Amino acid sequence: MVIQNVLKINENLKPVIQMESLKYRLFTQYEFWRDIPEFANVSEKDFLNYKWQTKNSIYDQKTLIKTISNIASKEFIEAACQGFSRVPMAVRITPYLLSLIDWNNPWNDPIRKQFIPVSTQLIEDHPMLSFDSLHERQDAVTSSLVHRYPQKALFLALDTCPAYCRFCTRSYAVGQNTNIMKKGNFSVDSKRWEEAFNYIESHPELEDIVISGGDTYNLSAEQIKTIGFRLLQIPQIRRIRFASKGLAVMPMKVLTDENWLDAITSVLELGKKLYKEVALHTHFNHANEITGITQRAMQKFFERGLVVRDQTVLLRGINDTSEQMQFLIQRLSYINIQPYYVFQHDLVKGVEDLRTSVQTAIDIEKSLRGIIAGFKTPTVAIDAPAGGGKRSIHSYEYYNRKTGVSVYTAPSVRPGKYFLYFDPLHSLAENIRNAWKDPKQQQIMCDEALNEARKAKF
Ligand code: SF4
Incomplete structure (x- = not known):
């Protein structure tokens, strides 16, 4: 009986994990900001000083262009300038963030995408989008x-x-x-x-x-x-x-x-x-x-x-x-x-x-x-x-994955009300994307979702 238990435990032993798969524990430690020509001579003491970061943060397009002119292509800089002219958020980015962007491929960089819009990647808003969508x-x-x-x-x-x-x-x-x-x-x-x-x-x-x-x-x-x-x-x-x-x-x-x-x-x-x-x-x-x-x-x-x-x-x-x-x-x-x-x-x-x-x-x-x-x-x-x-x-009370409409309720916040969320058009089939352009079709898709949500509740 004892021998059998030992065998069982041995069978359960897990292989030792390769350090490769624990990469999340490895943090950038070197002076990465020096890779950016504009910050090449900035000492660690200065870079870690919040006053230096604030003073050297980028607050306008002109400074952004100057800072990245030696590391980004003309096409990228142009797309970024056009991008900023089409969005609601103004330019503001810290030297720290700017230095973490992979300037060999800024188009796909996850930090660049969050702070610098580029016109070639912008797409039309969903027709149901409204100002202050959370109604704060x-x-x-x-x-x-x-x-x-x-x-x-x-x-x-x-x-x-x-x-x-x-x-x-x-x-x-x-x-x-x-x-x-x-x-x-x-x-x-x-x-x-x-x-x-x-x-x-x-x-x-x-x-x-x-x-x-x-x-x-x-x-x-x-x-x-x-x-x-x-x-x-x-x-x-x-x-x-x-x-x-x-x-x-x-x-x-x-x-x-x-x-x-x-x-x-x-x-x-x-x-x-x-x-x-x-x-x-x-x-x-x-x-x-x-x-x-x-x-x-x-x-x-x-x-x-x-x-x-x-x-x-x-x-x-x-x-x-x-x-x-x-x-x-x-x-x-x-x-x-x-x-x-x-x-x-x-x-x-x-x-x-x-x-x-x-x-x-x-x-x-x-x-x-x-x-x-x-x-x-x-x-x-x-x-x-x-x-x-x-x-x-x-x-959700109902979710139509074809039209992209989901319906939620909030009994302890707004009892009896229904709230509609709309998946982005790029995630939908072409015929549905076209349907969202037509106000009548929009109404039909919203009504369908609401009716189904009401049925699901009762
Ligand atoms: S998401 Fe937060 S940190 Fe970013 S701009 Fe809005 S308020 Fe500021």
Whole structure:
């Protein structure tokens, strides 16, 4: 009996994994920025200084062209200039990000695709796309506070970021005006903030505040403390989270902006004293965004005890394969970032080329289960257009894969309502793409999906 058991165990032994398959643990450590002629003479000390990064960030097309003129082709530069003239987000990219792009093949690079649009890859928006597709403005209770979920509110504290992402859901308000978009205004303003604090104080059901914008990386140390302390001192508040993509676009700030790091830490410490949670929610979309610098920045946060969670957006040609997403999730977990959400791309102007179908998100979700501990497995979700809020990608009432229409409900947010999401046209057959051009056909496809969803519910 004993002998049989030993044999069984031996049969179960797994072969030793080749280090090759653990590549997610290897981080870029060399001075990669020196590969860019413009930064060839920049010392490590300067490159890691957040003030140098901010001062040398690229804020306009002219500087972008100057910086990449020796490393990108004429065709690429022309396509990028034309691209920027057709999208809602302005130019803003850090030297760190620019140096991580593979300039031997910028057309296909996952970081370039997120920050520099090229006209030859842009495609027409879906006809059902609408301004502010998540209807945040309709749930705004003050100019900077969105109150959609019963216990939670979104505080839009500012309207700038260290880098501007093409796919930004708040492209209608974040950053400067562009050729095609005149922006709303969430700029830093103590009067606007005060209105938001007063609203929160007068609503005892609110326990959870997301501080976003814009990117809270761009708040000064004093502003971080003003907001953090004020919210934590409101009796009913139990949790606050600062939203920032900063770790992905300028991780050196955590290493060199001690005032800012101390400010976040002092908010965290006050939270501990009051038995309230303080966290940072960040946003990585591709493993190439994570370097040795990111790892060191995360070690700082970890030493201070700050919980960092990640919210990834599913992006076509960037992270829409199982391999890419698994690699990203493993790398995030390895440096103690909690993979929290993978979001289906919202319907946003000028980024149809980056959207995927709901089916792709479902496939990705399946492939993630089992590769890592359950508590490190992100929820794959969709923010239901028109204010339905976040729903599990699988929870649709109906999904017509031919027309690309999925229908979601949100019983605890908007009881009795139905929310329609539309797969990108490039994922559909040609006859259906043509049908979407006809308003009558559009109505028929939406009605069909709604009727089927209603039938499925009863
Ligand atoms: S960091 Fe966030 S708010 Fe800023 S542009 Fe990117 S997605 Fe938008």
